[in-house]
Amino acid sequence: MSKHALPGEYSLPDLLCCAASREVRDNEVVFAGTGLPMVAILLAQRTHAPNLKLIFEAGTLDGRPPELPTSVGASCCEIGASRSSGLNDAFSIAQRGYVDLGYLGGAEVDQYGNVNTTCIGDYLHSELRLTGSGGNPDINSFASRTVFIMLHEKRRFVNNVSYITSPGWRVKKWPGGEFVHRRDLYGSAFRGGPSAVISTVGVFRFDEETGCMFLDTCHPGKTPEEIKDLCQFDLDISRVKGETEVPTLEELRIIHEVLDPEEIFIPKIKKHAHA
Amino acid sequence: MSIDKRITLQQAVEIIKDGSRLTFSGFTIWRRPMAVVYELIRQHRKGLHLIEVNGGSHTEFLVGAGCVDIWESCWVGHELYGKYGANVSRKVREKSLIVEDYSHAEMLYRFAAASQGVPYAVGQTSLGTDIHNPEYDMLGRAGLRDGKRIAKHKYIFTEDSFYGAGSLVLVPAAKVDIAVLFVHQVGEEGTVRINGQFYSDPEVARAADTTIVVAEEIVPEEYLRRDSTRNNIPSFEVDYILECPFGAHPSGVFGRYDVDGEFLKHFYATTRTQEGFDAFAKEWIHGHDQLSYLEKLGWSRMLNLRANSALNYTPRKTKGGN
Numbered sequence: 001m002s003k004h005a006l007p008g009e010y011s012l013p014d015l016l017c018c019a020a021s022r023e024v025r026d027n028e029v030v031f032a033g034t035g036l037p038m039v040a041i042l043l044a045q046r047t048h049a050p051n052l053k054l055i056f057e058a059g060t061l062d063g064r065p066p067e068l069p070t071s072v073g074a075s076c077c078e079i080g081a082s083r084s085s086g087l088n089d090a091f092s093i094a095q096r097g098y099v100d101l102g103y104l105g106g107a108e109v110d111q112y113g114n115v116n117t118t119c120i121g122d123y124l125h126s127e128l129r130l131t132g133s134g135g136n137p138d139i140n141s142f143a144s145r146t147v148f149i150m151l152h153e154k155r156r157f158v159n160n161v162s163y164i165t166s167p168g169w170r171v172k173k174w175p176g177g178e179f180v181h182r183r184d185l186y187g188s189a190f191r192g193g194p195s196a197v198i199s200t201v202g203v204f205r206f207d208e209e210t211g212c213m214f215l216d217t218c219h220p221g222k223t224p225e226e227i228k229d230l231c232q233f234d235l236d237i238s239r240v241k242g243e244t245e246v247p248t249l250e251e252l253r254i255i256h257e258v259l260d261p262e263e264i265f266i267p268k269i270k271k272h273a274h275a
Numbered sequence: 276m277s278i279d280k281r282i283t284l285q286q287a288v289e290i291i292k293d294g295s296r297l298t299f300s301g302f303t304i305w306r307r308p309m310a311v312v313y314e315l316i317r318q319h320r321k322g323l324h325l326i327e328v329n330g331g332s333h334t335e336f337l338v339g340a341g342c343v344d345i346w347e348s349c350w351v352g353h354e355l356y357g358k359y360g361a362n363v364s365r366k367v368r369e370k371s372l373i374v375e376d377y378s379h380a381e382m383l384y385r386f387a388a389a390s391q392g393v394p395y396a397v398g399q400t401s402l403g404t405d406i407h408n409p410e411y412d413m414l415g416r417a418g419l420r421d422g423k424r425i426a427k428h429k430y431i432f433t434e435d436s437f438y439g440a441g442s443l444v445l446v447p448a449a450k451v452d453i454a455v456l457f458v459h460q461v462g463e464e465g466t467v468r469i470n471g472q473f474y475s476d477p478e479v480a481r482a483a484d485t486t487i488v489v490a491e492e493i494v495p496e497e498y499l500r501r502d503s504t505r506n507n508i509p510s511f512e513v514d515y516i517l518e519c520p521f522g523a524h525p526s527g528v529f530g531r532y533d534v535d536g537e538f539l540k541h542f543y544a545t546t547r548t549q550e551g552f553d554a555f556a557k558e559w560i561h562g563h564d565q566l567s568y569l570e571k572l573g574w575s576r577m578l579n580l581r582a583n584s585a586l587n588y589t590p591r592k593t594k595g596g597n
Contacts, residue, residue: 034355074588085473087475
């Protein structure tokens with residue numbers, strides 16, 4: 001195995017990308033979104049998970065893009081794919097239960113892993129309308145595991161998200177809106193839920209029975225107490241395993257020389273910043 | 276027997292009336308009929324009801340120009356080139372646009388139902404989210420659910436009676452008056468051939484009462500019929516056709532040209548305010564026709580976007596770091 005990078009040899013986006021990449025197991029069917037997740041998946045494909053199957057929401061199945069796509073509708077997505085078709089295939093496959101892992105993002109998350117990508121403030125009198133759901137709730141409903149990659153700020157790790165766009169482990173049962181365990185609502189369609197949140201300060205996981213988030217690892221230089229203080233809710237820090245594994249030199253080479261040499265999603269660290 | 280369905284860009288837009296329920300081909304910033312979008316803005320179309328599997332830059336153009344009253348969909352932005360739909364966001368804040376949120380899969384299912392001629396679709400997605408919050412039925416709140424033009428309910432919650440699968444959500448078929456598609460090739464009788472991902476185009480073409488196909492090129496119908504397994508939409512589902520090379524710019528077309536990222540970045544950066552949008556529209560849309568728009572873009576820009584015909588995409592090495 002390649003040597004781990006030293007402090008100063010990697011950036012925070014590098015760390016997030018490698019942490020995300022390690023969530024993939026070989027042979028899994030993975031639903032890919034645009035951006036850093038795309039780099040993470042292609043990194044996994046070139047390291048520990050050469051047989052993963054990549055699905056793009058726009059309709060490419062088992063894709064092997066020759067270069068990093070800038071969006072899932074992009075022309076290079078379908079080059080080398082097993083099948084290129086459309087959304088009906090992509091979502092049918094997901095609802096049928098073929099998808100093991102999905103990567104998603106969000107603006108806000110609560111302690112149950114409910115994520116908001118719809119609006120900031122009251123939905124009916126919205127201060128800021130965001131992109132909307134896209135396939136976030138669908139991938140999160142259908143996949144066995146989902147991994148969220150998020151910027152960590154106290155205003156983003158909140159008691160109550162402005163709008164539940166994507167379902168966590170405890171969700172609202174309509175028409176009343178009372179919180180129930182996801183398992184009780186999804187019935188035969190229950191396959192799992194959010195398995196990790198990778199933020200800019202640490203990696204978080206969920207107790208699948210209580211549905212609550214706990215801190216799994218701290219990124220280098222961060223303490224559990226510091227991280228707890230960056231959450232509005234009472235974060236469980238009793239199960240911390242240690243530090244998030246840092247990138248290896250080989251992973252950094254693949255990210256910056258093979259996958260994203262143009263720095264579309266992951267900037268290179270400047271030479272003078274080297275330790 | 277050949278039936279020529281050709282119309283002009285101007286005629287295509289005259290078919291779309293104020294208040295029409297409208298949808299498009301493509302996916303976010305790919306294969307959108309931008310020439311039609313620009314002409315709708317030039318002709319000051321009002322009160323449009325957009326129902327889209329997903330939105331994109333074209334939604335931002337129409338909403339920014341004040342053409343749209345209702346938008347039912349799940350997402351709007353410019354992908355890498357602009358992180359959210361600033362025009363949609365502004366109009367929502369001002370309450371001059373009604374947005375009805377569904378999930379992406381639900382929007383797809385809604386069009387699939389309409390394309391099958393059934394009144395609703397069933398799904399097990401997005402359960403427990405605010406997408407299903409009864410308080411957030413915006414068309415209901417506006418008193419617009421007449422059960423004719425707009426479905427009586429946003430959702431119906433039910434349980435599976437066949438296999439005991441648990442909670443289900445029914446979503447209404449996406450009934451649209453007009454679909455406008457942008458595709459690679461269309462024959463004189465309407466047969467459509469799309470290269471690469473066809474997104475949800477077959478569903479929207481079949482769902483719409485009237486389907487207008489804008490193509491990079493019109494080709495002999497007989498040519499397409501020589502290899503019918505490669506065709507995506509049958510002739511009789513298409514009512515009107517027109518040829519409009521580069522008519523999807525600034526969105527991209529598989530095998531033909533890439534997304535014009537610089538154009539979209541500029542649009543996103545300069546149209547946060549209404550004044551900004553109006554200035555952009557004055558420069559790029561009003562007072563132009565499709566040809567003068569392309570002339571303004573210029574050869575160097577368009578050549579830079581051109582896809583390699585063997586690779587079907589535009590390798591990054593061959594262009595200026597788009």
